[in-house]
Amino acid sequence: MSRSASWTDVRLRAAWARSDWAAVFREYRRAAGISQLKLGELVDMPQPHVSSIENGRRQITSADVIARIMRGLQVPEELGGVARNNEELAEWAPSPELRERIAHAHTTGHTDIRTADWIGRVLAEHRRAEDNVGGRDLWPVVRSQLDTVTRLIPGTSGPTADRLLVLAGEHAHWLSWVAAEHGRYGPALAWLDLAHGWAADAGHDDLSSWVMRVRSYYSLTHGDPARALRTAETARRPSSLSPAALSVATHTAAMAAAAVGERDQARRLADEAFELALRAPEAEERPDWLYWLDPVRARLHHADAAYAMRDWRTAADGFREALPSLAEYPRDHAYYEARLEDARQRV
Structure with missing residues (x-):
């Protein structure tokens, strides 16, 4: 993997966002598949210094050393401001790759769609890693990417502009979700409005x-x-929704109907959401943010709706059936496992 390509790795970007230099070195070597000796050559350090940094015996505080690391490891410039000062994220500049394409857009009025695709792939990796890495560490990284996307939009039109607007919306709703998880509901709603x-x-x-x-x-x-x-119900209204998008909106409506005591409506909606999820195409053909909606998640959604309707036996059976397939998502697994245990006790 090339030096610049290594920075698509989520764990590496999260380590950089935390200014955790020991983790940066370890994760970079893992992503690039190189030794401490080779890393030392890239950042102009002897191998013992690299080892000391990785082991926490030596700290990095010098701006000159940080600049040397950025050059040697080809850190994307949108991440440069993260390590220097998390409070100045708005001041960062796009990476050299993105800057070249932005310049092209200013000249011709057409941004290379590959830029959007590349950032979209990075965001997809962030989504998949959030359950393990945590949204707080990835927040400054995703915020930086959003800034990049929004700077691209003014120079575009037509399908490319639409692609960038959707990508900006995806970033904004991810930021909203993380803000809400940390109890910051005002900012969470503001991000949703933008999205x-x-x-x-x-x-x-x-x-x-x-x-x-x-x-x-x-x-x-x-x-x-x-x-x-x-x-x-408003989310369910557009007639052109894909089965996946309609499924999750319908599931949420089922949960809300159960909460207001409309159990018959909730049961009907839950069954409809389950059938829609089973009709959803493969992950690569679903909306990017619904990569997770597979038959296992459909079964868990159906069980969760049963739980909300106090149908404890149906809920417990559904959770028990689907949980073994959720091992790669520890936070979600813990959530549904707690639901299963509670439903078992109520049967």
Whole structure:
């Protein structure tokens, strides 16, 4: 793997965001498949110094050393500001690869769509890693990527502009989700507003629906199920939704209906959401943010709706059946395992 390509690795980017130099060196060597000796050659350090840094015996505080590391490891410039000062993320500049394409856009009015695709792939890796790495560490990285995307948009039009608007919306709703997880609900709603606006500008019904679904979830978790149900029904409204997008919106509506005591409606919606999920195409053909919606998740959603309806036996059976396939998602596994144990005790 090339030096620049190594920086698509999520664990490496998260280590850089934390300014954890021991982890940066270890994760870079893992991603690039190189030795301490080779890493030392890249950053102009003897191998014993690299070893001392990785073991925590030597600290990095010099701006000159940090600059040498950035050059030697070809750190993307959108990450440069992260390590220098997390409070100045708005001041960072795009990476050399992105800058070249931005310059092309300023000249011709057409940004290379490969830029959007590349950032989209990196965001997809962040989504998959969040359950293990945690959103807090990845927050400055994703925020930097969003800044890059929004700087690209003014020089584009047509399908390329729409692609970038959707990508910006994906970043914004991810930031909203992480903010909400850390109790910052004002910023979480503000990020959702941005995401919804960008999705609407791009004419992307699936993303618009997903954002409304997330808003419904926030209302439900904050004790307002009636508002959550109205919002979820709005998320289900566009007639052009993909089966995957319609499934998650319908599942959220089922959860809200159960919370307001409409068990028959909740059961009907839960069954509909399950059938829609089973009709969803393979991951590469689903919306990027719904990569996780496979038959296992469909079964867990159905069981979760049963739990919300206090149908403890159905819930326990569903959780028990699906949980073994969720080992790669420790936080979600812990959530559903707790549900299973509670349902078992109530049967």
